[in-house]
Amino acid sequence: MPLYQISTREPLNPKVKADVAMMITDVHCKHTGAPRTFVNVMFVNRVPLSPATDLHVFGSVRGGRTLQTNDNVEEDMVAQLAALTGVDLRKIEFMIFPIPASHVMEGGVVLPEPGEEASWLEQHHHAAE
Amino acid sequence: MSEKRRFVVLASVHEAGEALNQARALERDIKRVYERHFGKRTSVTCIWMEIPQGQAFIAGYPSTASTVLAPVPDDIEQHGREAFMSDMCDLFRVRTDCDVNEIIVTAMNVSDAKRYAKKARRRFDPKRAKQTMFQIVARMILKRPATGYLKTSLNMPK
Numbered sequence: 001m002p003l004y005q006i007s008t009r010e011p012l013n014p015k016v017k018a019d020v021a022m023m024i025t026d027v028h029c030k031h032t033g034a035p036r037t038f039v040n041v042m043f044v045n046r047v048p049l050s051p052a053t054d055l056h057v058f059g060s061v062r063g064g065r066t067l068q069t070n071d072n073v074e075e076d077m078v079a080q081l082a083a084l085t086g087v088d089l090r091k092i093e094f095m096i097f098p099i100p101a102s103h104v105m106e107g108g109v110v111l112p113e114p115g116e117e118a119s120w121l122e123q124h125h126h127a128a129e
Numbered sequence: 130m131s132e133k134r135r136f137v138v139l140a141s142v143h144e145a146g147e148a149l150n151q152a153r154a155l156e157r158d159i160k161r162v163y164e165r166h167f168g169k170r171t172s173v174t175c176i177w178m179e180i181p182q183g184q185a186f187i188a189g190y191p192s193t194a195s196t197v198l199a200p201v202p203d204d205i206e207q208h209g210r211e212a213f214m215s216d217m218c219d220l221f222r223v224r225t226d227c228d229v230n231e232i233i234v235t236a237m238n239v240s241d242a243k244r245y246a247k248k249a250r251r252r253f254d255p256k257r258a259k260q261t262m263f264q265i266v267a268r269m270i271l272k273r274p275a276t277g278y279l280k281t282s283l284n285m286p287k
Contacts, residue, residue: 001233003196007252014183021186036188040196040233042141043184046285048257056252060235060245097248102207103237105214108229126229 001104001111002028002061003040007047008054016085017043023080031072032065035117038106054091055081063098064114070096133172136163136239139198141178141283143185147225148195152177152278158220159199166213167202176269177280184283195221196233200242210236261285 004024006012012020021041028039049056057077061070074094082089101111112120138159142148148155156175163171185192199217201210214234221232237245253261264286269279 001235005249017183018186022189025186025189037230039188040192040194041186042180042283044283044285045184046287047252048254048261048285049252050254053252058249058252093252095248095251097245099235099237099241099245103210103235103241105211105218105234105236106230108215108218110211110214 001038001040001099001101001106002034002059003042004028004060005042005044005058007044007049007056007058009045009047009049011045012043012085019084020081023084024077027077027080028061028073031069031076032061032114033117034062034114035121038111050093052091053093055085055087055093057081057092057094059094059096060099061096062101062104062111062114064101065098133170134167134202135172136167136174136200137242138173138175138200139178140175140195141180141185141197142195143193144179144181146193146195147227148221149177149179149280151224152276152280155220155224156278158224159217162213162216162220166209166216175279177278178283179280180283193227194231194233195225195227196235197221198235198237198242198245200239201236203238203240205238 024041025036025039028034029036078089078092078094081092101113104111107124107126109124159175160173163173187194197217201213214236217234218232221227222229250258265281268286269281272280
């Protein structure tokens, strides 16, 4: 968590997928302070997207962040997605679904609330490996 | 007599991983965990979503992690949720011999899981949404006799 699902009608090429996955990890961590090992990205092909959309981002993220933080993630991510994929900025749709950190277990432990990552990582080194 | 409580578990697992080889045994284990935590009058449907190679990443690099969305009753307390998630992690580790970092469990409330699914479907073209959902369900049902479990793909039907 987060899990970003990138949906397109046709598959992106492997190099673009790898670049997009790295960019999403960079952008999410830059704006939220989350550890990189938390960031999951999946690519979904052949999605019958609505006509106004060529690329759809569905992010399941830990709840509790400010609207401003989520907006910053969206703005930065969408701009870089457009640059990496060549999809028109206006045809990228971005949705976030917040999930309480206490509802998710990774590395065998419940995730920390946003902002509590440092002390959590001190206790659970293995989850950052 | 009270009605059965129904849960749909969605397990996203890698095509080359051990989880699909163990899917039937994992299903039995998952059902046992649900019964132990939420009572015998519990009905669990497992859906196995296969992730093709090269379509999942963690920390920016290719991932082999399985993600399991396992809804729980809305009225569950946090200590019960944690115990349930621990049991789910343990059963995957035992059956598939995966590392603790290769299993991610999300135990949302049932009502939140329904909102999640509804929101995820909003990406579909409204004119094709029903047809797409029908194709996904049909594909799972048609393949069930051969596999013994409900399997779909991360990718949408052709």
